[in-house]
Structures are given as C-alpha cells and as structure tokens.
Amino acid sequence: xxxxxxxxxxxxxxxxxxxxxxxxxxxxxxxxxxxxxxxxxxxxxxxxxxxxxxxxxxxxxxxxxxxxxxxxxxxxxxxxxxxxxxxxxxxxxxxxxxxxxxxxxxxxxxxxxxxxxxxxxxxxxxxxxxxxxxxxxxxxxxxxxxxxxxxxxxxxxxxxxxxxxxxxxxxxxxxxxxxxxxxxxxxxxxxxxxxxxxxxxxxxxxxxxxxxxxxxxxxxxxxxxxxxxxxxxxxxxxxxxxxxxxxxxxxxxxxxxxxxxxxxxxxxxxxxxxxxxxxxxxxxxxxxxxxxxxxxxx
Amino acid sequence: xxxxxxxxxxxxxxxxxxxxxxxxxxxxxxxxxxxxxxxxxxxxxxxxxxxxxxxxxxxxxxxxxxxxxxxxxxxxxxxxxxxxxxxxxxxxxxxxxxxxxxxxxxxxxxxxxxxxxxxxxxxxxxxxxxxxxxxxxxxxxxxxxxxxxxxxxxxxxxxxxxxxxxxxxxxxxxxxxxxxxxxxxxxxxxxxxxxxxxxxxxxxxxxxxxxxxxxxxxxxxxxxxxxxxxxxxxxxxxxxxxxxxxxxxxxxxxxxxxxxxxxxxxxxxxxxxx
Amino acid sequence: xxxxxxxxxxxxxxxxxxxxxxxxxxxxxxxxxxxxxxxxxxxxxxxxxxxxxxxxxxxxxxxxxxxxxxxxxxxxxxxxxxxxxxxxxxxxxxxxxxxxxxxxxxxxxxxxxxxxxxxxxxxxxxxxxxxxxxxxxxxxxxxxxxxxxxxxxxxxxxxxxxxxxxxxxxxxxxxxxxxxxxxxxxxxxxxxxxxxxxxxxxxxxxxxxxxxxxxxxxxxxxxxxxxxxxxxxxxxxxxxxxxxxxxxxxxxxxxxxxxxxxxxxxxxxxxxxxxxxxxxxxxxxxxxxxxxxxxxxxxxxxxxxxxxxxxxxxxxxxxxxxxxxxxxxxxxxxxxxxxxxxxxxxxxxxxxxxxxxxxxxxxxxxx
Numbered sequence: 001x002x003x004x005x006x007x008x009x010x011x012x013x014x015x016x017x018x019x020x021x022x023x024x025x026x027x028x029x030x031x032x033x034x035x036x037x038x039x040x041x042x043x044x045x046x047x048x049x050x051x052x053x054x055x056x057x058x059x060x061x062x063x064x065x066x067x068x069x070x071x072x073x074x075x076x077x078x079x080x081x082x083x084x085x086x087x088x089x090x091x092x093x094x095x096x097x098x099x100x101x102x103x104x105x106x107x108x109x110x111x112x113x114x115x116x117x118x119x120x121x122x123x124x125x126x127x128x129x130x131x132x133x134x135x136x137x138x139x140x141x142x143x144x145x146x147x148x149x150x151x152x153x154x155x156x157x158x159x160x161x162x163x164x165x166x167x168x169x170x171x172x173x174x175x176x177x178x179x180x181x182x183x184x185x186x187x188x189x190x191x192x193x194x195x196x197x198x199x200x201x202x203x204x205x206x207x208x209x210x211x212x213x214x215x216x217x218x219x220x221x222x223x224x225x226x227x228x229x230x231x232x233x234x235x236x237x238x239x240x241x242x243x244x245x246x247x248x249x250x251x252x253x254x255x256x257x258x259x260x261x262x263x264x265x266x267x268x269x270x271x272x273x274x275x276x277x278x279x280x281x282x283x284x285x286x287x288x289x290x291x292x293x294x295x296x297x298x
Numbered sequence: 299x300x301x302x303x304x305x306x307x308x309x310x311x312x313x314x315x316x317x318x319x320x321x322x323x324x325x326x327x328x329x330x331x332x333x334x335x336x337x338x339x340x341x342x343x344x345x346x347x348x349x350x351x352x353x354x355x356x357x358x359x360x361x362x363x364x365x366x367x368x369x370x371x372x373x374x375x376x377x378x379x380x381x382x383x384x385x386x387x388x389x390x391x392x393x394x395x396x397x398x399x400x401x402x403x404x405x406x407x408x409x410x411x412x413x414x415x416x417x418x419x420x421x422x423x424x425x426x427x428x429x430x431x432x433x434x435x436x437x438x439x440x441x442x443x444x445x446x447x448x449x450x451x452x453x454x455x456x457x458x459x460x461x462x463x464x465x466x467x468x469x470x471x472x473x474x475x476x477x478x479x480x481x482x483x484x485x486x487x488x489x490x491x492x493x494x495x496x497x498x499x500x501x502x503x504x505x506x507x508x509x510x511x512x513x514x515x516x517x518x519x520x521x522x523x524x525x526x527x528x529x530x531x532x533x534x535x536x537x538x539x540x541x542x543x544x545x546x547x548x549x550x551x552x553x554x555x556x557x558x559x560x561x562x563x564x565x566x567x568x569x570x571x572x
Numbered sequence: 573x574x575x576x577x578x579x580x581x582x583x584x585x586x587x588x589x590x591x592x593x594x595x596x597x598x599x600x601x602x603x604x605x606x607x608x609x610x611x612x613x614x615x616x617x618x619x620x621x622x623x624x625x626x627x628x629x630x631x632x633x634x635x636x637x638x639x640x641x642x643x644x645x646x647x648x649x650x651x652x653x654x655x656x657x658x659x660x661x662x663x664x665x666x667x668x669x670x671x672x673x674x675x676x677x678x679x680x681x682x683x684x685x686x687x688x689x690x691x692x693x694x695x696x697x698x699x700x701x702x703x704x705x706x707x708x709x710x711x712x713x714x715x716x717x718x719x720x721x722x723x724x725x726x727x728x729x730x731x732x733x734x735x736x737x738x739x740x741x742x743x744x745x746x747x748x749x750x751x752x753x754x755x756x757x758x759x760x761x762x763x764x765x766x767x768x769x770x771x772x773x774x775x776x777x778x779x780x781x782x783x784x785x786x787x788x789x790x791x792x793x794x795x796x797x798x799x800x801x802x803x804x805x806x807x808x809x810x811x812x813x814x815x816x817x818x819x820x821x822x823x824x825x826x827x828x829x830x831x832x833x834x835x836x837x838x839x840x841x842x843x844x845x846x847x848x849x850x851x852x853x854x855x856x857x858x859x860x861x862x863x864x865x866x867x868x869x870x871x872x873x874x875x876x877x878x879x880x881x882x883x884x885x886x887x888x889x890x891x892x893x894x895x896x897x898x899x900x901x902x903x904x905x906x907x908x909x910x911x912x913x914x915x916x917x918x919x920x921x922x923x924x925x926x927x928x929x930x931x932x933x934x935x936x937x938x939x
Binding site for chain 2: 638641643661662663664667669671673675677678679688689692693728737738741
Binding site for chain 2: 021022023024025026027028030031033034037038040041042043045048049056058067098100102104105109110117119120121123125126127128129130131133135136137139141143144145146147148149161173176205220226227230231233234235236237240251254255258264267268272273274275278279282286287
C-alpha cells in the first residue's frame, strides 16, 4: 500500500495535504456524482412518499396517507410486493444451484480455458436485456423456434410464455452472471494447498467441501446471493416481456404510479418500501465483508 | 501412470469434472440461444416470425442499415456511450486510486458506499432519477440519460480498475521518486503506463454498458430515443424483423469491439516485452 | 564517469580519521504507540560498507527508509556532508535506495530502466544510451540486453540492472534493503562477492541491511547490530564476533553456549546447579554469563585437556562437511561443540563424554 502520506510529508506538503489526503481528494468526484445522482434522487423519493396523494408538493406537505393506502388490505398493491419477493427468492435459489458448478469449474477445473469461458459469460452483459429476453419470446412463441423444431416430430410446444414460470426463467437467465462472478471470486480465494492438506489428513470430498471450501467461499457466495436478490426484486423487464403481465411486479406498479396514474407520492411510497428491503439487506451483508481480501489485495 | 491405474478418487474426480464441463457448455448454449433466435428472425423474409424459416433473406438487414430513423437512434446511443465513457473513465480512475491504492481514513466506508448503486435495481433508480429531474424542472434528454448511466456505470468501472490496481507495486513509484523524478514525472512515466490496461478495460466496460443499457435509458431519455428503447417499443407494438436485425447488429458490433480491444491489448503487451 | 579513488583499507581507526559522510543523531520514529526507531546515533565514514543487521521488526527497514527520505523521522537529524537533509525529498537527496523487490519498472527495457534517473535529469537520449551501456558493461550485463524487457531477465541479472540503475543516479550513498534475501544460495554467494567488488571499484558509501549474519560478515567493513529500534553495537565483523557487547549480540552472531554463573568465595565461578567451578580469564563482575563459541569447546580425554570441563552424554552429531558438530546433554542443558573431523574419533550417541574449554577462549558478558 503506497505510503502516500509519507511521500506527501517528504515533499514538504502543507497542512492542506494532510487534511485532505490524496485518497480523499481522489474519492471526491465519485462522491459528488453519487450524492447528486444517487442520494439526492432517493431523498426526493422519500420526500414525495410523504406528500399529499396525487399531488406534486413534496417537502411541503407531510402525510402518511400513501403508506396507509399500501397497507390497506383492500389494496392489492402488496400483492405485487409479495410476488416480487417470492420470485426474487426463488430465482436466487435456482441460481445458486445453476451457478455453483460453473463457478467451481472456473475456479478449479477449466484451467487455461477459464478466461475464455468467463468472457462468454460476461459478454451477454453488454447486450441489453430486452434483446436477449425477446430472443426467448421468439423461441417459445407459437410458431417460434421450439414449436417449429418439435413440429418436425409431430409435437407442439407447451404454452410457457406469459406465465409466472416464464418470468422466473427470465430472471434466472438475466441474473446468472451476477451470481456466477462473485461466487467464482469467492471460490478462487480458497488456496489449493488447504484442500490437498485436508485430503492428506483423510477428509472425503464431501467433508472437504463442507468444512473448507464452502466456509471460505461464503463471502463470495453471499455477495452473489445479495446482488441477485436485490436486482431481481426490482426487476421489471422479465415480467413485461416474458411474463406478459400475468403478474404485476412491484417496479411495474411504481412505474404505473409515476407515469400513467400520475400519482408520484404513491409510487414514491412503494419505492421507499422497496428501497428499505434492498438497502437494509445490502448494508447488512456488505457491512460485514472484507472487500480488500475478496478483490485481491495482497 | 496409465489411465487404467487411476484410483477410485481420481476416477470420481474425472467424472465430476466431466459433469461440470457438460453442465457449463449446456448453460453457455442456453445463454446464446435467444441471441441466435434473434439472428434467425432477422434473416427471415416474412414480416412475422415462423420457424422453420420459410424464406431466408437479408432484406430486413439492408432496410435497417438504410433507415434514417435507425441511423438517428444509433447516433443517439453512440453520443451517450461516448460521453459516458469519457467522463466515467476519468472519475472512476481517481475513484479506483482511492479504492485500492491510497491508504486514507475513510477508505473502508468509501469502498462500501461506492457499491450501493450496483446493489440497486436499475429500473427503480431510473424512476427515481425521473422523479428528481422532474422535481428540479430539468428537461429530459440524452444528456440526462448520460447522467443516469454514470450513476450506475462509474461504480462498476471503479471496481474494474481497482481490481487491476490492487496488483500495483507501490515500491515502483517510490523507486522512481528516489531516482530523481518529480511527482508529475512519476505519474507520467510509471503510474499511468502500468495502469493503462486497467484504464482500457474500464473504458471498454463503460462504453459497452452504456451502449446496451435499457432500464436507465428508458426512463431518463425523454424525447430522445436510444437503440434499446426503440427495440422495446417495437417489441410491444409494431414488430418488424428490423427489431431482431438491429438487435443482432448491436450484438455483433459489441462483440467486434471487444475483439479489437482485446487484440490491441495483446499487441501492446507484446511490444513492451520483446 | 570519472575514475573514482580506489577504496582505502578501512580499519575502524582509519575510518574515524576522515570526515564522515553521514551523521545520524537521535533518529526516532513512532507508528502509533510503537517506536520503530528509538534514538539512533551513527557516524558513517565516506566509502564505507556498513551493514545494519538485526532480527525482523528491529526497525532497520524503517531506518533505511528514513535515510532515503521515504519516511519522515519524528525526531533527530540526518546530516549528509555537513548539511541537514531532513527536509530534502527523496528525489533531491544524493542517495539511492535499492529495494528488496528491486522495483524494476516492468514496462521498460533494461536500457530504459538504467537510463531512468538520467532521463529525469534531462540528459539527452544519446547520452543516456551511452551511459547506460557503460553501466551495463560495469555490471557485466550483455550488451544485447539493452532492449530486453526487464521481466525477462533472471534473478541475478535483475539485481545487476537494479544496481546499474542506482549508479546511473550517481548518488553519494547507496542504501540496500535486503536485496539478496530472495535468491538461492549459490546466486547469493556470487552476488555478495560482486557487490563487494563493485564497492571497492567505485568507492561509494554503501549502507546495507539484512537479517542474515553471513551476508553481513562477508561484505561489510563495519556492522551495526540493531534491536528494538536501537543500535546495540557497532564494530568490524571481527570485533562483533570476538567481543560482543551483550548476550543478544553474541547469540545473534551464531550458535553459542551460554552459562549463567556466579562468583564463589574462592574466586571461581559456578553455574546454579552442580556445573563448575570454572575459571574466568581476567577481572569480571560477580555475576554474569560465560559465553563459549562451539569451535572453542572440545571433547576432552584421551590426551586432550581443557581448563574448564563439563561431563555429559552425547545427544546427537551433525556433519558440517569438514567439521563435525556435537550436541552434548549435561543436566538440562544442550552444549554445542564444533571441531574438525580429524580432531578425534566420533563417540557413540548416548555415551558419556567430557567437553571443555580454556578460559582465555571464553567471553564473560554481564548483560
């Protein structure tokens, strides 16, 4: 770690350098951007959530009417919330199973192919998700690729599009890289000689996995789980494109409130609840993890 | 030791390795399957997609390339991506220095705060920014979308660059300093050239992530339209094979860019070590 | 490069006669509550090869970095050629530090690395090249390496490039931070000698730090032993070896036999148990330690005799090439004896042996 403080002292830098160290000054642009682009909008959303319903006077009125409306059992908007959370949790579980063997492969099995295979998994992130999801529509739709291929053997494709299942499938598909890469990072921090030593002391494969690999890889796995959950719970493209509005997810409800219904306060209240879930989980997990060790600082 | 002499442990290992390889390849195929379907749909002559494709034709591709509307879209997306890249690379470079190189008091907090925009669903962020711009009375345009992109992309690029910087040996800067270089010379001769590959990857990430971004663009471009937005609108109503055509072109362009950048990096590495 | 004056034979007395090039007084540095350097005074004559030796964590690296200017001392003054240089930044001090990792610039060739200090001074590219090639010749690097990237050089070659680069800066004092510690034995031995030769040829002042006693003994004109941030003893290798100032230095210099003894009324010394009595040469305090080096302890009996003897059982024997080392158990002590192979027949393990030494070959240390 560069002792830039030492170097700064060495060049006879003045009190200003000591007060705002080089690190703090480098962090400033990022902080300004996040304050203006992340913090400020979210604060505005919180303010709007307390505004009079259907109005635009945030910061000037204060009422809990919006939250009351959400928690009113007659209102079905909590159903969207429940669906979003249920879908996200299920997607994360499926992703754990799907991604783990691949992450294991990248960390241990693929050897010199690992780089290329990582690239194959990274690349889809650069293709916007609506293009990719629409490809699945073309695959599953009546007359589409699946239907046509099965037509060769006289079968016809099942009707999977525009269902909850399709939405779930879409989420698993889109968020796979976000589970895969943190997991791989976590697994690759397990030193090989620990495993060999354990095997030397008589541990079976299962025991090694349970006692050594899993605990050491856990920070990476946790980050993957967290990331996929928070991204899925706020996702909307999958529900719209593949789910065809068979269910309305919470972000869709927020969008409707902001656009068609022109009810910013209600949308904001919904958004705040979502942010509480997302923010709470994130801060809880990230607060406990040593980022330097995971990202590879020596 | 011949294959016949493998013990039961090794055989089990080989079996599980093979399973892992198979599973991975299956998943890779599944990942690229929809992209392939899009390609097929763009090459079908008929307006509506049917499989097997009754008649192949490159008509829609030509029409997409000639369409003025699409040219405008591409220009908008390109403008945004370039602006995002230029700004993100500078801001993230310093952010990465603060993240991985310098030891300062707030570093731990900084490392975690920078991650927050990444651990946040983009559609919600887009909607929040929409609200905020409207509350401030700022007109939506491709510029506001650039700002929105930056909020998400700068943290990502910061991480990408920070990961590269972790491997930087601080003794190199100290040695250069000790050998008579001024601080500016240290930066120009040592720090920047060694960190250059990280900057290059960061720029690439910034460009591609902006080019392909859908949720943030959707809510913050206002009257301007980026490529992903147009594609979505047409998917919902008014489908033509120009949609998968443009989608496939966009994908191929991204792939080519990655390829070129990767080759450039490899060539540079070879030039530096003869 | 102007032909330097040949280095002069440096006995300690001679060294002190000349004006010292470097004078440290009261150098101290704290990190939090820990005093890494705790009051160091040192005077270094020009052209000397001084090694600072000490265990890990004794503060030697911190001290070196302070001298190089990469850390600021909390207290004390560094005087170079009569000028206080505390406030001079490293890039303006006429000193150069060779790092433990060598810190060769991986993106530059051998030639570019060596020419770096010249380039920073603004020397023309042509002159840079000439001087680089000159230095490469001096360091016995093949001329063809000029355009080779440093990452493709072997360990020994990289050492030479790092040295050449330091000399290109033309410093008054060169600092070395354990540069040989990562090398294998053969290469290390070779480079130790080369380093010593280069020192003689160029006449520059070298300040070297290491935790390896062997390196220090081979290369240095003087050794400074450091412990817990302080310098415990300074002297020629010979002095440190034969007259260590205290137990720490004695034990640091190698395996020794240490016996805690107390003076008896009859003038002889005895250890707490039934070992002794022993004769001690010269006047000595009433309490202290007898320190006997393994090579002065020998197996007695069958014609061999010694002034002081201890009876024990042979625990184990080790072959050190031309010498044999024996470990003898006496009570709960393990004594170490070293003698040449030819000296006596090897006794059986577990057999009774008597070892002894002459009082004039032993040291008496009271700390």
